[in-house]
Amino acid sequence: MNTKQMIKENNRLQDAMKPNNLSYYQDMVVYIRSSSVQEQKGEELLLEIAQHLLDAQSKGKSAEDVFGSDPESYCKELVEQLPKMKGLSSLQYHLMIPWIALTWFFFVQALVGFITMWAGGPVERMTQVRISTLILIAGGSYVLIHALLRSMKSDTFKPEEDKRKINVRNMGIYVAITVLILVAGVWLGRLLPVLTIAPWISLVIFLVGIAGTKLLFSSK
Structure with missing residues (x-):
């Protein structure tokens, strides 16, 4: 899946999220996309997070249950593991x-x-x-x-x-x-x-x- 397809799929998955989970996830999207990481890897990570969140949502769990009460620190750790843009x-x-x-x-x-x-x-x-x-x-x-x-x-x-x-x-x-x-x-x-x-x-x-x-x- 290329970057455009991943963004389109990401938007589709967001439509299935409950309001509180969507708000939590959209902040993660802004944080990761505004970091200087390789776009392809960033979108792969966001898609993985969205799918994981929807799986948890189907079991009655919230985004906070899955990713914790400090999403900024969680995202910061994820971003540090992604390859940076270079060249x-x-x-x-x-x-x-x-x-x-x-x-x-x-x-x-x-x-x-x-x-x-x-x-x-x-x-x-x-x-x-x-x-x-x-x-x-x-x-x-x-x-x-x-x-x-x-x-x-x-x-x-x-x-x-x-x-x-x-x-x-x-x-x-x-x-x-x-x-x-x-x-x-x-x-x-x-x-x-x-x-x-x-x-x-x-x-x-x-x-x-x-x-x-x-x-x-x-x-x-």
Whole structure:
């Protein structure tokens, strides 16, 4: 079974779980998937856990009966035994977010450029792309998404009412990151040159980005 098939089967098994078991298990899913382990091995483990939980559920047992009252420690032990991402898989993991962010940036550039041409507006302005902008989109998207993933992981295994509360610390981190990105953008904008990219070139870059996303990052 490949990764996509395992994820699909995992979703099917979750549909058969009772609400309390499902909540417990979904926290395990978030914790393991947000850890830097090989995706295939992580999904194999999650599928094994789901099947084990459903077997126990059919016998009247709860997830806590099976995995204990400290699921975070249990998951941490499991993750430590899984192989970590390295080499090409690690490179793909770190490149995926900037790649996708830049791909859709060029889609917007192409779309706005073609609309401006159609409307008879100043196309020259729409063809100018700052290198600093590309760096900030790539770096900013990476930092913000990974900060969000860490936040989600830190919220696992907490009571539902605690998850709904606004985490002031995390909010402060996001605000600080945003401010740093904006300051870096102003600073880099003064140092780095501006590229001229026609709308049709932006469209080609977008199409190459989409093809690359499917080729390089799609689960097999």
